Amino acid sequence: MFDRSGRQIAHEGALRQMLSLLRHRGPDEFGILLDHETGLGNARLSIIDLAGGSQPIANEDNSLWIVFNGEIFNYLELRSQLQSRGHFFRTSTDTEVILHLFEEYGSECLKWLNGQFAIAIWDAARRRLFLARDRLGVRPLFYTQVGNTLLFASEIKALMADRRVSAELNPTVVEQIFRFWAPPGSATVFRNIFQLLPGHFLIADRDSFRIEQYWEQDFPASDETRAGMADGSAIEESAEELRALLIDACRIRLRADVPVGAYLSGGLDSSTIASIVRHHTTNRLVTFSIAFNDEAFDESQCQKQMAAHLGTDHHVLQATHEQIGEAFPEVIWHTELPIMRTAPVPMFLLSKLVRDTGFKVVLTGEGADEFLAGYDIFKENKIRRFWARQPESKLRPLLLKKLYADIPSLARGNFDFLAAFFRQGLTDLNMPWYSHAVRWHNNARNLRFFQEDVLHGNRGAHLEAVKASLPSAFENWESLARAQFLESSIFLSQYLLSSQGDRMGMAHSIEGRFPFLDVRVVEFCNQLPASLKLRGLEEKFLLKRAAQPFLPVQIRRRPKRPYRAPIQRSLFCSVLAEYIGDLLAPTSLNACGLFKPQAVEALLNKLRAGATIGETDDMALAGIVSTQLVHEMFIKRFVRPAPLSDRDPVKVCRVSRGPIRGSLPQNTLKNPEPLTRA
Secondary structure, X not given: OEEOOOOOOOOHXXXXXXXXXXXHHOOOEEEEEEEOOEEEEEEEOOOOOOOOOOOOEEOOOOOEEEEEEEEEOOHHHHHHHXXXXXXOOOOOOHHHHHHHHHHHHHHHHHHHOOEEEEXXXXXXXXXXXXXXXXXXOOOOOEEEEEOOEEEEEOOHHHHOOOOOOOOOEOHHHHHHHHHHOOOOOOEOOEOOOEEOOOOEEXXXXXXXXXXXXXXXXXXXXXXXXXXXXXXHHHHHHHHHHHHHHHHHHHHHHOOOOOOEEEEOOOOHHHHHHHHHHHHHOOOOOEEEEEEEOOOOOOOHHHHHHHHHHHOOEEEEEEEOHHHHHHHHHHHHHHHOOOOOOOOHHHHHHHHHHHHHOOOOEEEOOOOHHHHOOOXXXXXXXXXXXXXXXXXOOOOHHHHHHHOOOOOHHHHOOOHHHHHHHHHOOOOOOOOOOHHHHHHHHHHHHHHHHEOHHHHHOOOOHHHHHHHHOOOOOHHHEOHHHHHHHHHHHHHHHXXXXXXXXXXXXXXXXXXXXXXXHOHHHHHHHHOOOHHHHOEOOEOOHHHHHHOOOOOOHHHHOOOXXXXXXXXXXXXXXXXXXXXXXXXXXXXXXXHHOOEOHHHHHHHHHHHHOXXXXXXXXXXXXXXXXXXXXXXXXXXXXXXXXXXXXXOOOEEEEEOOOOOOOOOOOXXXXXXXXXXXXX
C-alpha cells in the first residue's frame, strides 16, 4: 500500500490482514515493511536460500526495499556480473539480485530478467513505489485506488481485506469472459480493480502515477521472409537451435534448494520437457499426471508409456466427476473470476498431490501450443484463408475434416453443418481477429442467458477492448503471427497461466515453471517462418524435429489432443445437486443481476431430463455457475479474515525517515556497461 498524499497509512495490522488471505501462496514465512506512507508485505514460498532469504530485503544503505513473488532463473549469472561491479550481497537469493539490478539500472533492469515475477520496490530516498510484472503474465499483480491510497497484491481477495474496497461485478468483463474466455485488457471482473498487464511496470510517487510497457511480442512483417530457414539443412539448424534453447531453459529452471518435479500429460510438450530433464541433467525425475474415469478425457495410457520410457517415479491423480464437481467452488475462490471450463479443477487437485508428495516446484509444458502453433484454431485460420480464395469451392472446405479428431461429436458430425459454421465471415480477410472471429461468434450464443439491460450498455465494447490491446505493428504481421498474438495475449496470459496455472498451483503452494515461456525461446519462435511452425496442417513441426532425439516415435507423432475436463457430468452430479439448485434459483440469479432466470431454468430442465448438451451449452453451464459463485463468495458473503497472529513467522522491518527525496543518484556506479541476459 502507498498513500500519494504522504500521510501515514502503513499499519502493521492492515498488512497482516492482507497477508492472511495470501497464506496459501507462501505459507513458510511472512515479511512486512513499514515506512510512513508505504507498507509492503510478502508471503514466502521458500525455494532458494531457505534460511537466509526472508523478505523484505534492502540494498547496502537501506535506501531500497523489495518484496517479490516468483523466480529469476538467470540470477546466478546476473549476480556474478553485479558483484564484479562492486555490489555487496547479504543473501543468496534471486530477490536481492533484482534489487541491485534496479539500483544500477532503474526500470531498465527488467530487460535483463529471465523469469516470472511480480515485483514491488520501495525507493525510500525518493518516496517512490515501483511495481512490475513479467513479460507473459505468469505471476499476477492487481491494484486499486481508494482516495489517494494505492493498494496492490498478488490476488484480488487481499485488496478486499481493506474495508474501503467494495467488490462489485463488472458486467462488461463478465461478457468478455463469455466471449473470449478471458478479458483482453487490464480490467478485472470487479469494478475499479485492475491488473497490471504482462510486460508492464508502474511507478507512483506524490506527483505522478504512470504505467509503461517494457516488452511486447514482435513478429516479422509479412513482406519480410525468412524462407531460407524453411528448407533443407536450415530446418535442422533451426531445430538444433530450438533444442539448445529448451535444454538451457530447463537447466536454469531446475535451480532450487528444494526438489523439482514435472507434469506429464502424455503429449508432445510435457514429454519433451520431462525427457530433457531426464537426459540432460542429473536431477532425479519425479512426474505427475491426471487420469480421468471418463474415457473421453483420459490420456493415462500415453502418460504411463512415457513415464516407463523415461523410468520416472510417476504419480497419478485419478479425477472423478464427483471430485471435480465438489472442488469447483474452492477453485473459483482461487480463480477470483468466472471460467468457461472445469479444466482448472483437476490441476487444482493435482497440485495437492504434488504438495502431499513433498514437492514445491514443477516444470510444465505450457506455451508450446501458442508459440509453435499447436492449436486447431491456427489450422482453422489457414484452411479458411485458403478456402476464401475460392469461396464457392466444394473441395477446399473438405480440409476441415482433418480437424477435431479429439472431439467425437464433431468428427462424426454432419459435414454440411461444419462447413456452414466455418463459412461465417469467410471473405472478411481484413478483420484483425479473423482467426478467432468464428469461435468468438459461436461463444456469443451464450449471451442469450444475460439480462437484456446488461448487454445493452456493452454493445461493441468487447471488440474495442481487443482492438485497444493490439500492437501498432499488428496489421503488418502475416496471418499466423496475428493468430498467435491473439491466442497468447488473451487465452494464454489471461486464462491458461492464471486460472489454470498460477492459481491452481499456488492454491496448494506449488510453483509452476515453464521452459517454453523462457524469453529466449519465445523470441526465437516468434521470428520463425510460419512454415516451420505449421507445415501444411502439421502442428508444431519444428518442435517435433527438435524433440526427435528425446521421444518415442509414437509420442512424437501422436495427434494433438487438447487438455479438457468434463463439465456437465461434473457440475450436474449427485454431490452438487442441491447446491447447484440453490445457486441457480431465481432468487440467487436476481441477486447477482446478470442472468435471465427463465433461460437458466430452461438449461437446467434439459439437464434434469438427462439430455446431453453440446459444447456451447456446456461452457454456458460452467460460466453461469462460476459467475454465481464469484458473486456469492466475493460480494454477498465475503468475510475479512483475522490477521496473521503472533504465532505466525512474521519479519517486520521499520524504515526511519532517512535521506531526503532525490538525494541519491539512480545509478550508484559510474558508467555501467550492459549486462548479459542468460
